[in-house]
Amino acid sequence: MTAVTTTPTAPHGDLDPRPRFPDERGGVAILGCGSIAQSAHLPAYEQYGVGVVGVWARSPATVARLPSRFPGIGRVYRSPEELLADPQVRIVDIATPTRGRLAWIEAAVDAGKHVLAQKPLTDDPAEVEALVRLGERAEAAGVRVAVNQNGRWAPPWRLTTQLLRAGAVGEVVGVTHLHDKPLPPLAGTSFDDLGHMLVTDYLNHWIDVTRGWLTPARVHTVQAVDTRVPGQPASARNPWSATVTLIADSGATAVLRITGDVVTARPSCPFWVHGTRGTVRGSVLLGSDRLSLDDGSGTEEFALPGQWFVDGFAGAMAELMTALDEDREPEHAVSDVLGTVRVMLAARDSAERGGAPVDVEDPPARRAGAP
Template sequence: MSSESESDYGLSHVPEAASIEAPKLDYLPKVPDGYRPKIGLIGAGGITEYHLRAYQAMGLDVVAICDIDRSRAESRAKEFYPESSVHEDFRDVLRRDDIEVVDITPHPAERVEIVTEALEAGKHVLSQKPFVEDLDVGERLVELAEQKGFILAVNQNGRWAPHFRYLTQAVRAGLVGPVSSIDFSMQWDHTWTAGTPFEEIHHLLLYDFSIHWFDMMTVLLSGQRPERVFASIQRASYQQVKPPFLGQVVVDFPNTQAHLGLNAHVVWGQLDRTTVVGHEGTLRATGPSLNEQSVDFWNEDGQAHLDLQGCWFENGFQGTMAELLSAIEQKREPENSARNVLVGLELCFAAIASADSGEPKRPGEIRRL
């Protein structure tokens, strides 16, 4: 008979964790040193409040705002950049020689033509996410940008959310060693989409929302190619919003697995948690919302806790534009280049196809929605 205490049998040993100092990592976006081009905003819908608020905070020069609904463009200009010109036709913005960078925000189906003409007109482009609905179209836009010699970046702003950026920098610094698993678990209230155009997107969770998390999988596991995706979606019995608000996704990478769990119909006890487990340590970001997150880090020396500065809807939108401007200034490819984000879209499209078919899919095989 074993001499071990019955109370310990079958239980995981949890080592004592001394309190240690959180690793100092550079996780807040930085504005380019000297490059301050004139910027045009095309599309003045709801999300552009955060674009313009971020640009204003960084001291960037937005000189034109365009929307097919002139009143929306006028409202944005009045609130953020009263000296900017207002337009209804995006081509009026593209014809201006003084504008070097355009931020293009309409929905994907409308955006392709605008991005194409912007590159043809000799502009650097920041495209709203999700980048495209067809991977072949996305690749053609990437090739066009390279042919013309201009940079095409995508507003995958989650990359500069403070908690995601800290986790990314920690993984890049080797603080957890080889990563074995990533777990994203979200319980939040997405019912604000009722009565909006978003409610008409059947795969609202897996496409428009989860593209951030598919993108973060590729960032945290940079250099690894995903091999297989399995996803399922379901409607909660009490939900009134049209799209299914429950979802699960499992992505197999070589020697690594990533999991995404979603419940978008939670009122009480909302939680957003990300756990990255490696051979030499564990990172966990936790909070009640996307904008309220703290990070914990465990390794053999102990446990560190960090209350982060900033928030997603401030730093995220600053980071995407700041990275584009820095890349232009330094003549390099930005981290959020369109070519780079296509891998996350491959995951997204495979997950949607898997949810529809009930079968696992290989990323890259599903070329369009």
């Protein structure tokens, strides 16, 4: 890792945000091989030499040409049952839509396979307790279940995590994210069918990485407001602006802000992490990647290898494989990511209530039934 500094030394130049794989990186099968698997999962695995035993999708036409595009694919399965029964499969990469994903995870665990499940883990409050029990059952069976929170391994965010773990900013005081970029196509897409979509889905990675940066403090209160904005077409059913505020038990706060469909020739997603001893400033996505650490006396700037797409996807798989190699829980295990799910569900409930504060610890299933 290379650091350029305005001070005499670069004390954090040895940190490296790149994916770290063990020697054994084979035995992966992809269950659900749609657009995200084809555009991110498979290119990441090809780039990093991950052995893909095979793939399955509901539509045979979806996967028919994949072996010619990605020669490393071993086979195309005729059914998910065939995939789960294959003794060569060690890890099932579940890239199906959110609805019904829990059943696929359970089936993989029952088959004795380790799992990397796509995010969001769930958007259904009724599934939270079932996922708690599933995580406990998987642990008892010696099966690891991780969630593809690939944003954690986006190079600027990953290096920020490493700096915070090294104590570079002291205790975190606040985190701020701003979307200074256009929105992807939303009107007329499946995203428009998801209530409070910006809060429930689009901001998932931002909520997840921010919750991690606030650790060991615990997010206890969430406020979220989403609004329609000038220029938003009537055909777009979801609001195009959202602001989510997280309040931790340490007194630290975080703000995640999407202003709308930003008009800019230089799109970026800047972020700041302020601490008691320093500040991290950076940006992620769309060629805007940058990161610096300011300790009050000088600034240490970091060169960032790779990009979120596809290195972040490789990082999520690498962490699961490394955890298996080291016989430990992966950092993106279900038990950890359920914290992100609870914060996300609290944010959705707050947006539904016009921005009223919501207690994260109040069970989401109970909130769903509250007046």
